[in-house]
Amino acid sequence: MKEGTVDIVIGTHALLAKSVEFKDLGLLIVDEEQHFGVAHKERLKELRADVHVLTLTATPIPRTLQLALTGVRDMSLIATPPVDRLAVRTFVTPFDGVTIREALLREQYRGGQTFYVVPAHRGPGADRDRSCASWCPRSAWPWRTARCRRPSIENTMQDFVDGKFDVLLSTNIVESGLDIRNANTMVIHRADMFGLAQLYQLRGRIGRGKTRAYAYLTVPPGRALNEAAAKRLEVMQTLDTLGAGFQLASHDLDIRGAGNLLGEEQSGHIREVGIELYQQLLEEAVEAAARGRRTRPSGPNGRRSSISASRC
Numbered sequence: 001m002k003e004g005t006v007d008i009v010i011g012t013h014a015l016l017a018k019s020v021e022f023k024d025l026g027l028l029i030v031d032e033e034q035h036f037g038v039a040h041k042e043r044l045k046e047l048r049a050d051v052h053v054l055t056l057t058a059t060p061i062p063r064t065l066q067l068a069l070t071g072v073r074d075m076s077l078i079a080t081p082p083v084d085r086l087a088v089r090t091f092v093t094p095f096d097g098v099t100i101r102e103a104l105l106r107e108q109y110r111g112g113q114t115f116y117v118v119p120a121h122r123g124p125g126a127d128r129d130r131s132c133a134s135w136c137p138r139s140a141w142p143w144r145t146a147r148c149r150r151p152s153i154e155n156t157m158q159d160f161v162d163g164k165f166d167v168l169l170s171t172n173i174v175e176s177g178l179d180i181r182n183a184n185t186m187v188i189h190r191a192d193m194f195g196l197a198q199l200y201q202l203r204g205r206i207g208r209g210k211t212r213a214y215a216y217l218t219v220p221p222g223r224a225l226n227e228a229a230a231k232r233l234e235v236m237q238t239l240d241t242l243g244a245g246f247q248l249a250s251h252d253l254d255i256r257g258a259g260n261l262l263g264e265e266q267s268g269h270i271r272e273v274g275i276e277l278y279q280q281l282l283e284e285a286v287e288a289a290a291r292g293r294r295t296r297p298s299g300p301n302g303r304r305s306s307i308s309a310s311r312c
Helices: 038-046 062-069 097-109 125-135 150-161 196-203 227-238 245-256 275-291
Strands: 027-031 052-056 089-094 113-117 167-170 183-188 214-219 293-295 306-308
Touching: 062 245, 089 227, 097 113, 097 183, 097 214, 150 167, 183 196, 196 214, 196 227, 196 245, 214 227, 227 245
Parallel strands: 027 052, 089 214, 113 167, 113 183, 183 214
Antiparallel strands: 293 306
């Protein structure tokens, strides 16, 4: 890359290392943009000042979407689904073992496979494994998380793709990059503990062929959800049509806030300072950045002090 003998480089966060150098970087494509922080993307742009940046995602983070809506970035939408693609039917329901068992068996009887997703810090353990086996005794329930060694995860996923078992019990590590046409049912345990973008990405792992897919978002029975979680689940159940990524991201922007346009916060509300004061500070900071430097009124000693645009 440094010598320019390689024209296209495909990599992960490893490209952010300071030891990585490019001879003539002209185009930066960031796939699954929601997994990258502001610092990551700014570091990539520092490699070359005039680099063109193209970000791809089904669920843009609020800050990125706000930048596009305000005109700072250009935005293009792909809303046409593949031919014969069917929307995923989504159900938000209190957890019930009988309902889940029926969903798993229904998928098994039609020759399909199922994802069973649980929160990362709520490992199922032996009790969860035994209860899963009692719901669907014919299915294998291998448990895999990000803490497993990579060969173990790869072998399990390959076995799942090969159809050696019907149900994959995992965390949200399966939310991106999987295209398993035979997996068309997903159960998300404690869906209230997942973010809106996570839920949408997880739901996108099923229904990737011509078969109707079903997603079951379960919540604790008899327990009231907080306002934000209730809004997320309502949006997921309402937006179950194809190509609803932009509408969902807009709802996520309303729920989580636009964050800091000049900082690294990718979400958060500005009600602490008020919208008018925030817009005023933003305008002043942008004008200062355009001028390079701006001066303050003279201080008590009669000397004029300056403040750099970066501190604005």
